[in-house]
Amino acid sequence: MIQKKPTAKTQIRCATYVRKSNEEGLDSGFSSLDAQREACEAYIQSRKHEGWVALPDVYSDGGYTGANIERPGLQRLLADLLAGKLDVIICYKLDRLSRSLLDFAKLMELFEEHEVSFVSITQSFDSRTPMGRLVLHILLSFSEFEREIIGERIRDKVAASKRRGQFMGGTPPLGYDVKCDESKLIINPVEAETVRHIFGRFTEIGSALRVAGELNMKGITTKSWMTKKGVFREGRAWDKSHIYRMLHNRTYIGEVVHKGSVYPGEHEAIIDRGLWDKAHAVIEKGNKERTEHPRSESPALLRGIIRCGHCDRSMSPVSTRSNGKIYRYYCCGKASKSGYDACPVKSVAAGEVEQAVTHQIRTVFRRPGAFLESLPSYEREETSALTRLDEVWDDLFPLEQCRIVKLLLKSVTVGIDGMRIELYPKGIHTIVLEMNTKGDIEA
16 A cells, blocks of 8 residues: 555545456446445545545446556546546555556556555555565566466467367458357358459459459448447458458468468368469469569659649559560559559659659759748858759769758649649758758769
């Protein structure tokens, strides 16, 4: 028990905190939370002669672990503590507040900072003494040890169940439903046809992006399902990452994977081994081609800066090879994942957009104009360095050009009606300062 020194207060406001790790029995007439609350209130009543008064609000977390402090009841308690609404925090047991030694130490520091006492009614200790602090840490260490043992048992149970081929919860894959009474996967005939179509279509065209686009055109979504708690999870539009995850999911050939090991599953397969092997042969062929013909090593001048104005997504540099030549583009993130039909901008030729941006930057070098108004007057006189930079621009290394562009540009937004460039005025200041202190930038 941690108690504050006696004060002149006539009342000591006591907040009761109760917690239970699982939800079992919470809907019954009298749960573990009720038992904790009654015991805490009885303890407060026994100290009534000292001015202890129970606050009407009980801070309760049912179904929340003590391994962290992300609990609504505890967060509400801490908010009231910071607001100065309480003097003592009462718990039935130390581990009801926290099972983490680190979290508990932080909470104790917060309590002491705001002169709030903590009382565990079943474990008597005083943290003001060295022995009390030792007992406190021993008790909390055992709580943390118990939590880790429980976690280890759960992990062992999951591993043993997966070795037997059982489904251990989570979102069921498209093509399967969960038989609730047995927690077993059963085939959904309608969805299973979609799964077979995806595997078959991918082996034909070899493009996950095109498969995703075709599914979206038909209005087919990813898995929609109802959780055990009755919450409906609606399916989403497809993108190529969904397709590749499906193509690598061994559940579809009747297997279960756990930490790299594969076991025969209890459920029925949707895809036969022959179709699985064909799909993976196409994937391996694509991987081999990308290895033999890597993308251009030239740095993308606008990487991390250019965005699609229609979708408000970043645009990534991509390249294709045709007749021995490499063609570079910046592709909208939405188009690259969900198909080119998902974005009217789609992609822009890298060379053209980079040339337009470079022209704009070099115009600023030659005629800084309004950008210099944000600089002190003495720095405006030093901007002749920008003219020198314009003169040597073509001789700079590509990586140095990229660095300068990132200093100057805030964003480049490409839309169906044109391009908008936004610059950092302070970037000019940085470049001028570099050139006037270190000399010309090396080519």
